[in-house]
Amino acid sequence: MILALILWAVLTLGHGTGLDVVTLLVEWARTPGTISESGGQIGFLRGERILAMLVGLLFLGMLGFIVRRAVSFGVRALVAASPPWFLCAGLAWLCWRIVIVYTTELVHFAQYALIGALLTVALDKGRRPQLSFVVAVGLGFVDELWQHYGLHVWRLGESTHYLDWSDPFLNGVGAFAGVLPAVTWLRLRGDGFSQAGVVYKAALIAALPLPLVLLDPVTLAAWFGSYPYYPFWDEHTNLKAVHWVTPYEGIPLLPAFLLVVGAVLDPVRRTPSVAVLAAATVLVGLAIQPVSRQRGTAVHEVVPQTMVSLIDDADILIDGHADEAAWSDAPRLGPFVHNTDAADRYALCPGTPILPATHARILWSSAALYILVETEDVDIWARDLARDAGGVLGDEGVRLLIDDGGEEVLFHEIDISPANAVADLLQLMGGAPLDFNPWAPALGYIRFDANEISTAVVVDGSLEIVSSQFSPVVTDVDVGYHVEVRIPWEVFRTTSTPSDNTVHTTLPPQVGHRWRLGLYRRETPRPQQALQERVDVPSARQRLGLSVDDWQSLAAERLWDTDDGMVTGVGLWQEVVHRCGGLQAWSPTYKDLRQPARFGVIEFAE
Structure with a gap:
């Protein structure tokens, strides 16, 4: 027992060390000339196949x-004892088909x-397999709690x-396989005794959180973390x-799993009872959550929400000045926060000042949606780009995702x-x-192209038109700029929605x-003087505040050629x-900004 608990x-x-080892193995497999x-x-794919074979x-x-x-x-006794093994293999196969991402999860x-x-x-030297299984599954769940929260x-x-x-089920199938030899041996010898009561109690304890499925997804996200709900089937690089x-x-599903597998591991009774199967069926039914046009996708992340006031279309003139009374009355959203963890930014960029403030206001009328973004910026620059030029996506400015x-x-x-x-895009x-x-x-x-969209920008300072983001700063310190946007509702109309057969789209x-709305502002620093063609490594x-080891890791990651002791x-x-x-973001996505699940929520009000 002590050995099992220590292990x-x-x-x-x-x-955490295991994750580091896996990372090293993946990097090794990706290295040309290894496997x-x-x-x-x-x-990488070949390495996955090798691990699966092992x-x-x-x-x-x-x-x-x-x-x-x-x-x-005898053969007949072995055949009679084989169904649990087929079930164990089948569950492992289902895990592989449904919830395993990478082969390393087979561990x-x-x-x-x-x-x-163990x-x-x-x-009791193998005579209590059901208790062993329940304890192993419990330890597996504690393992997952530590991984997430700890x-x-x-x-x-x-x-x-x-x-x-998904991991508690992987752990549970592993525990099933570890306990199964003892159960098989007990059945062949006609030995052992049932501990069905232990299984029922464990399933009852596992069922205690069932009322949580009645809670809204945002509450569950606050307690358990961020879950992707779309697409139902995802696919990674493998x-x-x-x-x-x-x-x-x-x-x-967890109590259903405990009931069925725990019953199968009974040394005396070889098949689960009808009551066990009935309870498991009900639990599986509760787990089925089909998507619905009528319900749509519920908000399932902890994101900011705001009410949007209704105005007359004539109340706003899109000129960038935003001096109308309607804008003054609209709630001011912000200040925006860093889209990733701000602590990470300051760790990567020592001495970085606090991001200049960004705020937004939103209104709506029977004709359009109106958005105003107010930024502070000491260096306002842009390239002279045509509409829908790819450079608009990379330069600094405002991003609206609706x-x-x-x-x-x-x-x-x-x-x-x-x-x-x-630049306007349709994103799928x-x-x-x-x-x-x-x-x-x-x-x-x-x-x-949604040419009906109207935009205007007013700059408080000197807008510097540059050829690239590497052009050094030459103007005085600026104050900021305002972006004002009008988006007619017709931009969102398709050939079939809304229609008589749509449920909630109007x-x-x-x-x-x-609706969901992502509001972002990209701020890109420029050099204070012309860049050197080459810079020595020290x-x-x-400049980056890196140790020798960190520099070597970065150079390898960026594929920099520093053999001559220089970098471009x-x-x-x-x-x-x-x-x-x-x-910056009104509602941070913590990674790529095109994450609609983490957009903020706007509710249309009177």
Whole structure:
């Protein structure tokens, strides 16, 4: 027992080290010439297949050992004892098909198979397999609690992590495999006794959180973390489909899993009772949460919300001055916050001043949506770009992302530079069978044009038109700029929505309707003087505030050629911009800004 608990504690508390080891293995597999000639994605996929084969061989080896030891009981006895093994293999296969992202997650099976086996030996020398299974599953759940709340939230300070409800099932299947040899042996010998009561009590305890599924998704996000609800099937760079288990699924499925597997591990009764199957069926039914056009996508992140006042269309003139009374009466949103953890920004860019303030106001009429963004900026610059030029997306300016209806699938993006250059896109959140980049899943249609949109920018200071972001600052200190936008409702109309057959889509929106809105402002610093063509490594390290080891890691990551002890001035400044530039948000996404699940909520009011 002590050995099992020590092993569990070491593996649980050492999870961070395990992540580091996995990262090193992945980097090794991606290195050309290791397990593939070209490395990269091919090497990564080949490494996954090798790991899967090793885990499969381990399971087959354990099964072969059991068969060899039990062959004296006869073929019929072995056949009669085989269904639980098929169930265990089937559950592992289902986990692989549904919830496992990368092959490295197969370690859950091996880890808890070992813990389950050790617990089985410790508890009455294998005569209490159901108790061993329940304890192993409980330890597995505590393991996941530590990983989320202890490691990722407390120690690493991550804002987007969530309690992974799929991992307890991976741990449970591993525990099932670890306990199963003892159950098989007891059945072959006609020994052992039932501990069904232990299983029922464990399932009852696991069912205590069931009332939580009645809570709204925002409350669950505040307690358990951020869960993706769309698409139902996701796909990562290894081209494998995966479903992210939400609390609405994981909470009822866990007691169902305990009931069924715990009953199968009964040394006396070989099949689950009808009552167990009935209870498990009800719990599985509770876990089914189909999407609905009528309900739409509920807000499921802790995001800011605001009421938007109704005005007459004639109340606002789009000229950038925003001196109308309607704007003065509108709630002022902000100041915007850094889109990622501000502490990370200051750690990467020592001495960085606080981001200049950004605020916004929103209004609506029967004809259009109005947005005003007010920025403070000491260096206002822009390039002379045509409408929908790709450079507008990368230069500093204002980003407006509007998800009409809030389904988190399709949204409009409007980017506006201080020179009033505009790029408008239609963004579709990618999902199989669409081909997309998993690290940037939004598919942007930049050829989409909504020419009805009106924009105006007023600069308080000197707008400097430059050829590139590397042009040094030459003007005096500026104050800021205002961006004023009018978006007619017709921009959001499609060929079929709204129509007589749509459920909740209306244009213009009605009082009480809620849309999702992402408001962002990108601030890109420029050099104070012309960039040097080459910079020596010690000076570059000092500029970034890096140690020798950190510099070497960065140079390798950026693929910089520093054999001559120099780095390009442009490359160094790009790193400065990456570390010291600011992407501000009314509702932070904590990563790529095109995350409609984390847009703020606007509700249309009188």
